[in-house]
Amino acid sequence: MPGSVPRIVMKFGGTSVGDLERIRAVAARVKQQKDAGCDVVVVVSAMAGETNKLVGYCNALSPLHDPKEYDSIVATGEQVTSGLLAIALQALGVKSRSRAGWQIPLVTDSAHGKAGIVSVDGTSLLADMADGIVPVVAGFQGIGPDERITTLGRGGSDTSAVAIAAAVKADRCDIYTDVDGIYTTDPRIVAKARKLDKITYEEMLELASVGAKVLQTRSVGLAMREGVRVQVLSSFVEGEALVEGKLPGSLVVDEDEIVEDKLVTGIAYSRDEAKVSVRRIPDRPGIAAAIFGPLSEAGVNVDMIVQSTGADGTTDMTFTTGKADLPRAISTLESVHDNVQYEELLTDDDVVKISVVGTGMRSHAGVASTMFRTLSERSINIQVISTSEIKVSVLVSADYAELAVRALHTAYGLDGV
Amino acid sequence: MPGSVPRIVMKFGGTSVGDLERIRAVAARVKQQKDAGCDVVVVVSAMAGETNKLVGYCNALSPLHDPKEYDSIVATGEQVTSGLLAIALQALGVKSRSRAGWQIPLVTDSAHGKAGIVSVDGTSLLADMADGIVPVVAGFQGIGPDERITTLGRGGSDTSAVAIAAAVKADRCDIYTDVDGIYTTDPRIVAKARKLDKITYEEMLELASVGAKVLQTRSVGLAMREGVRVQVLSSFVEGEALVEGKLPGSLVVDEDEIVEDKLVTGIAYSRDEAKVSVRRIPDRPGIAAAIFGPLSEAGVNVDMIVQSTGADGTTDMTFTTGKADLPRAISTLESVHDNVQYEELLTDDDVVKISVVGTGMRSHAGVASTMFRTLSERSINIQVISTSEIKVSVLVSADYAELAVRALHTAYGLDGV
Known part of the structure; x- marks a missing residue:
């Protein structure tokens, strides 16, 4: 009964395939999963360091290099790894073959260097599996409308893996990485941080976007839209073949699959924040548009926004942006001063954003007030x-x-015990 | 008048593109040729050392690795160089784009690792040139019948260049290398060796096959069949744009183009020789087949063959082979001893093959006797x-x-002066 064979996509990042010894270890793990009766598609990143080396070549020749050439050059890193892993699998007696993005094909738009996936044809991969072959896909890459190689941008191999899992209707997409799962918060800060067995797509999106960089945000969004169950787990822990019910990592799934009733799933923080206050603006309609329109045009990414109107007929507008965007935000605001006529422009990049995340707060009140009270008890002043x-x-x-x-x-x- | 624009294929080997500085120098040279009013297609090898590194990876993972994976891995070297050179050309203001073998397409058979070229579609390259674009082709590679990447074997970039020159009907295929041309003999041995301005395909084939490894033999044969004029020249000599009549290298051309009437064009030698003598074989029909049939089946490449029959009804058979083939030749001959019933098997790998080559000897007698007399005067004994x-x-x-x-x-x- 073919329908009963579990179909798993296994994705290995750059450190997991960083040298030949690790590639052999990855091959052994893939064989284990295949021997356990699964159909397997593997997706690989470039060997750690390779992508940086190739990007360095491009930058050295021309800081403003053609992104089409950049893509063709950088995509070779994954092509090499996919071939090497196929060889390593064959050496273990596992039938295998590599597939570059254009050999699937994984079709993208023409936004070279950060292409979006248009479609993934699962036919070739399903045919490989039907023949008992483990296809090893070069992640991070596709083919654009003009038959040129595209890349999905940094971290794009996660997105490749999820898109491929959707295309072959995989039961699970296992993302092997250098951490063993997703934690309630950063274990380097909180020793009692606990690994989460399950987390919802929405929670993962919120955690990823505020700095828990285990999975690329785009891959989580895609997994949510396509309903792909994603497991994050370590490639450096020896393990048995993975079967449902005994998964060692963290599973990112739909809310329906979460049994445990938790108010808050995790605490995230981001140091990449800068605060900008535009003070004492004569209050009149259209102020927000006059400020945020030009910022948006200048490519400044604005996150939190607070507006407060004083009794004297002036308004203060405060917002946060990434630290790298701060200089551009300042120059933009200076250029609109004649129009907005604010009195003062204050900035502060010595700030951190802390977020509590959990789908449970949809149905439970009091999450915010617990946060405010807890911080107040430690005399921590909330700015926004x-x-x-x-x-x-x-x-x-x-x-x-x-x-x-x-x-x-x-x-x-x-806190864990 | 488009027909009057010279069309040149420029091919650069691994040392010519060995680092970013050299890639910049190559770009400058290509620009010079383009600025002189030529349409140009560039063909590149991998950066020196890259191919060996990738081959080393394959061998380390599995000595008997899948040649399809080997091809996919090793072909990335040329893909990287073609992209980098396109970037370097763009940085000089020259419109350029890279093309991998499958993006031309350069179609090969399925003999992975040593594929033969089936067809080259010049349409895309001609369209590039019509748009003022310099296409930079990744040499050494093509695409096989099953849409997988193939490679043409070591030195295959020369063959790529010649095949592409034929496909776009180029006026000339310039092979930039680390020597400045083809010499009458090895200048390391004969200080008075002269660079040849012109040499015929046939002479080049004979010289290449006996050790003058400037051009890959297969590329010369292809150039001869397709009538592609090939120039060998140094990429390390600063030069002006090359125009007919002032070409600095050696031109490999059809016999019709050779004006100078020479008896002998060059002297080649090969140290990679071993002599095998099968002695005192009872003379009967079918001896040659009984010896050379099994050798051929064993993959032993046999070159010179001499048979001499003695007065006593026995025959001696002497032949030469490559040094690497000698052990296989010996074991093969030992295995056929019962059948052939020779008395003695003698081998000698302390020999050298010396060849005088020249199309002139077609119409002139006495070339061989001059050779024998000259060697005899030095008391050099001729073995075969x-x-x-x-x-x-x-x-x-x-x-x-x-x-x-x-x-x-x-x-x-x-001798030169």
Whole structure:
């Protein structure tokens, strides 16, 4: 009964295939999974360091190089790894073959260097599996409308893997990486951080976007849209073939699959924040548009926004942006001064954004107030607040980052034993 | 008048593109040729050392690796160089784009690792040139019947270049290498060796096959069949744009183009020779087949063959083969002893083959006798002789290699001033 054979996509990142010894270890792990009766598609990144070397060549020849050539050059890293892993699998007696993006084909748009996936034809991969072959796909790459090689941008191999899992209707997409799962918060800050067995796509998106860089954000969004179950696990832990019910990593799934009833799933923080305050603006309609329109045109990514109107008929507008965008934000605001007529422009990049994330807060009140009370008890001053359906974020002074994360981790009952 | 624009294929080997500085220098040279009013297609090898690194990976993972994977892995070397050179050309203001073998397409058979070219579609390259674009082709590679990447074997970039020159009907195929042309003999042995302005395909074939490894033999044969004029020249000599009548290298052309009337064009030698003598075989029909059939089946490449029959009803059979084939030749001959019933098997790998080559000997007698007399005057004993239409080869003791080459170079009037 072919339908009963579990179909697994296994994706290995650059450190997991960093040298020939590790490639052999990956081959052994893939064989284990295949021997356990699964159909397997493997997706690989370039050997660690290769992509940086090739990018360095491009930059050295021309800082403003043609992204089409960049893609053709950089995509060779994954092509090499996919061939080497196929050889390593064959050496273990596993039938295998490599497939570059254009050999699937994984079709993208023409946005070279950061292409979006248009379609993945699963036919060739399904045919490989039907023949008992393990296809090893070069991640991170596709083919554009003009038959040229494209890349999906840094971290794009995760997205490749999820898109391929969707195309072959895989039961699971296992992302092998250098961490063994997704934690309630950064274990380097909170020793009692716990690994999560399961987390929803939405929670993972919120956690990824505020700095928990285990999975590329785009791959999580794609997994959510396509309903691909994604497991994050370590490639450096010896393990048995993975079967449902005994998965060692963290599973990113639909909310329906989450049994445990938790208010908050994790605490995330991001140091890559800068605060901008535009002060004492004569209050009139259209101020927000006059400020954020030009910022958007200048490519400044704005995150939290707070507006407060004083009794004197002036308004203060405060927002946050990434540290790298701050200079551009300042120059843009200076250029609109004649129009907006603010009195003062204040900036502060010594801030950190802390977020509590959990789908549970949809049905439970009091999550935000617990956060505010906990921080207040530690005398931590909240500068900006923003909330979404499953997240509450606050901006605080960077000095308090670790203290705030630890206090919140305890307050929401996340500490492990 | 488009027909009057010279169309040149420029091919650069691995040392010519060995690092970013050299790639920049190649770009400058290509620009010079383009600025002189030529349409240009560039063909590149991998950066020196890259191919060996990738081959080393394959061998380390599995000595008997899948040649399809080997091809996919190794072909990345040329793909990287073609992209980098396109970037370097663009940085000089020259419109350029890379093309992998499958993007031309250069179609081959399925003999992975040593594929033969089936067809080259010049349409895409001609369209590039019509748009003012310099296409930079990844040499050494093509695409097989099953849409997988193939390679043409070591030195295959020369063959790529010639095949592409034929496909776009190029006026010339310039092979940039680390020597500045083809010499009457090895300049390391004969200080008075002269660079040849022109040489025929046939002569080049004979010289290449006996050790003058400037051009891959297969590329010369292809150039001859397709009538592609090939120039060999140095990429390390600064030069002006090349125009007919002032070409600095050696031109390999059809016999019709050779004006100078020479008896002998060059003296070649090969140290990669071993002599095998099968002695005192009872003379009967079918001996040659009984010996050379099994050798051929064992993959032993046999070159010169001499048979001499004694008065006593026995025959001696002597032949030469490559040094690497000698052990296989010996074991094969031992295995057929019961059938052939020879008395003695003698081998000697301390020999050298010396050849005088020239299309002129077609119409002139006395070339061979000059050779024999010259060697005799130096007391050099000739062990085996073989002749072809434009070549006379002799096997002599390796000790006399340099002496013989120098004496012959002088005897045929090849010494420069």
